[in-house]
Amino acid sequence: xxxxxxxxxxxxxxxxxxxxxxxxxxxxxxxxxxxxxxxxxxxxxxxxxxxxxxxxxxxxxxxxxxxxxxxxxxxxxxxxxxxxxxxxxxxxxxxxxxxxxxxxxxxxxxxxxxxxxxxxxxxxxxxxxxxxxxxxxxxxxxxxxxxxxxxxxxxxxxxxxxxxxxxxxxxxxxxxxxxxxxxxxxxxxxxxxxxxxxxxxxxxxxxxxxxxxxxxxxxxxxxxxxxxxxxxxxxxxxxxxxxxxxxxxxxxxxxxxxxxxxxxxxxxxxxxxxxxxxxxxxxxxxxxxxxxxxxxxxxxxxxxxxxxxxxxxxxxxxxxxxxxxxxxxxxxxxxxxxxxxxxxxxxxxxxxxxxxxxxxxxxxxxxxxxxxxxxxxxxxxxxxxxxxxxxxxxxxxxxxxxxxxxxxxxxxxxxxxxxxxxxxxxxxxxxxxxxxxxxxxxxxxxxxxxxxxxxxxxxxxxxxxxxxxxxxxxxxxxxxxxxxxxxxxxx
Numbered sequence: 001x002x003x004x005x006x007x008x009x010x011x012x013x014x015x016x017x018x019x020x021x022x023x024x025x026x027x028x029x030x031x032x033x034x035x036x037x038x039x040x041x042x043x044x045x046x047x048x049x050x051x052x053x054x055x056x057x058x059x060x061x062x063x064x065x066x067x068x069x070x071x072x073x074x075x076x077x078x079x080x081x082x083x084x085x086x087x088x089x090x091x092x093x094x095x096x097x098x099x100x101x102x103x104x105x106x107x108x109x110x111x112x113x114x115x116x117x118x119x120x121x122x123x124x125x126x127x128x129x130x131x132x133x134x135x136x137x138x139x140x141x142x143x144x145x146x147x148x149x150x151x152x153x154x155x156x157x158x159x160x161x162x163x164x165x166x167x168x169x170x171x172x173x174x175x176x177x178x179x180x181x182x183x184x185x186x187x188x189x190x191x192x193x194x195x196x197x198x199x200x201x202x203x204x205x206x207x208x209x210x211x212x213x214x215x216x217x218x219x220x221x222x223x224x225x226x227x228x229x230x231x232x233x234x235x236x237x238x239x240x241x242x243x244x245x246x247x248x249x250x251x252x253x254x255x256x257x258x259x260x261x262x263x264x265x266x267x268x269x270x271x272x273x274x275x276x277x278x279x280x281x282x283x284x285x286x287x288x289x290x291x292x293x294x295x296x297x298x299x300x301x302x303x304x305x306x307x308x309x310x311x312x313x314x315x316x317x318x319x320x321x322x323x324x325x326x327x328x329x330x331x332x333x334x335x336x337x338x339x340x341x342x343x344x345x346x347x348x349x350x351x352x353x354x355x356x357x358x359x360x361x362x363x364x365x366x367x368x369x370x371x372x373x374x375x376x377x378x379x380x381x382x383x384x385x386x387x388x389x390x391x392x393x394x395x396x397x398x399x400x401x402x403x404x405x406x407x408x409x410x411x412x413x414x415x416x417x418x419x420x421x422x423x424x425x426x427x428x429x430x431x432x433x434x435x436x437x438x439x440x441x442x443x444x445x446x447x448x449x450x451x452x453x454x455x456x457x458x459x460x461x462x463x464x465x466x467x468x469x470x471x472x473x474x475x476x477x478x479x480x481x482x483x484x485x486x487x488x489x490x491x
Contacts (some may be wrong), residue, residue, distance in 0.1 A: 003188075004226050007051055008160065011054065011055060011161060053167060059156060074144075099138075102132050103130070106127055163223060167221055168220050218244070222240070252343065255337070257270050258347075258432040258437075259432060270429070283321065292360070294308060295360065319368045322365060323368065334386060346438065346439045348390070348393035348435050395456060399459060404463040404466055406459045414426060
């Protein structure tokens with residue numbers, strides 16, 4: 001427990017130093033030398049190395065998330081031509097804060113510049129033109145990174161971390177010799193030089209079974225987690241060993257399942273007709289009622305919610321419950337079926353707003369659910385060999401999985417009834433089937449009204465071509481959201 005204050009202080013200083021270097025145009029640093037640090041620390045050189053590794057990993061993830069949100073913003077913008085391509089290339093290099101950049105281009109017939117990679121430029125130097133990026137484009141890239149980095153993807157705050165990743169050079173696990181009560185002992189370097197501590201770990205049958213699998217080996221880090229009381233006070237520290245296990249082979253069953261996320265009727269709806277996680281809605285609604293009661297009481301008395309131990313404990317209980325339920329349901333999908341197991345899951349952009357829940361509960365579920373589902377889906381490929389494909393979520397609740405007709409009037413509450421072909425089924429199951437079919441026709445997600453309108457027109461055009469209908473006009477009733485399918489069919 002004594003390591004946490006010293007590590008948190010060093011992590012925070014290293015993180016601030018890293019951000020300053022990035023914003024000065026330097027690349028993301030991977031190594032640090034203890035004697036070159038511009039701040040004092042209680043940690044040894046080996047412990048600083050472990051802290052720097054954690055900082056580096058956190059900022060690699062942050063830069064990847066920032067790249068994704070900047071790319072989405074560029075895509076949804078009205079920028080065109082060379083400027084749009086230039087911003088894409090600056091973004092892919094994470095060079096938002098660079099003072100100058102020279103990019104390779106190829107000159108096509110007519111003098112138009114065409115984007116090429118650095119590898120192509122090195123292989124064909126005689127056909128390559130190196131052009132400096134305009135200062136206005138560099139300024140726009142910096143503005144995008146600053147605005148989106150402060151609003152959507154904030155930089156990592158490591159000053160209050162509750163989990164430390166300690167390298168094997170300062171936390172070494174080993175099997176005991178002759179002892180049977182404990183399976184592992186871990187030697188951890190403390191803040192006192194030459195005075196490490198040896199900590200026994202409780203037996204864990206699940207971990208031992210994983211460790212016994214062919215190819216499994218200990219990872220190069222130990223996880224140290226700070227446990228707290230209901231009042232948020234430190235209560236102890238737990239040590240966990242981490243394993244590197246070989247990736248599962250890719251499945252070859254050719255069974256593809258679409259997944260619709262949400263909490264309107266169930267946690268997940270599948271394209272094969274299942275509603276999974278329905279029971280959890282009743283539990284969440286009862287907890288939501290209690291959350292609102294506590295909030296109303298504290299607001300009437302002018303007290304802060306974070307000072308209430310029951311409120312904090314209930315929030316944590318909800319997070320743990322949702323996390324466990326998501327893991328349980330996805331494991332069911334991954335393990336069910338015997339020889340007819342799922343080969344691929346097709347998913348959409350996540351939406352965890354539960355109908356009938358308070359805004360406070362929706363915010364809590366969105367933060368917890370999105371992070372957990374993304375992590376669990378990412379683990380399905382190496383653990384089970386299941387491919388996960390993401391598709392755009394625009395209009396999945398309005399598009400018919402049978403004929404492709406898209407209209408607001410198709411859906412009424414939890415019931416879906418197509419105004420074109422008459423197909424009727426549960427709205428979430430219909431959405432899951434639409435998601436599955438979109439793996440071969442992947443419309444993009446957009447943030448602007450014009451981009452969403454383009455997606456809608458693509459869906460309508462596809463529907464008309466499929467059924468031999470005449471092209472749409474501005475006032476054509478066959479467009480989504482207009483009166484139903486009888487008019488479209490007559491057209």
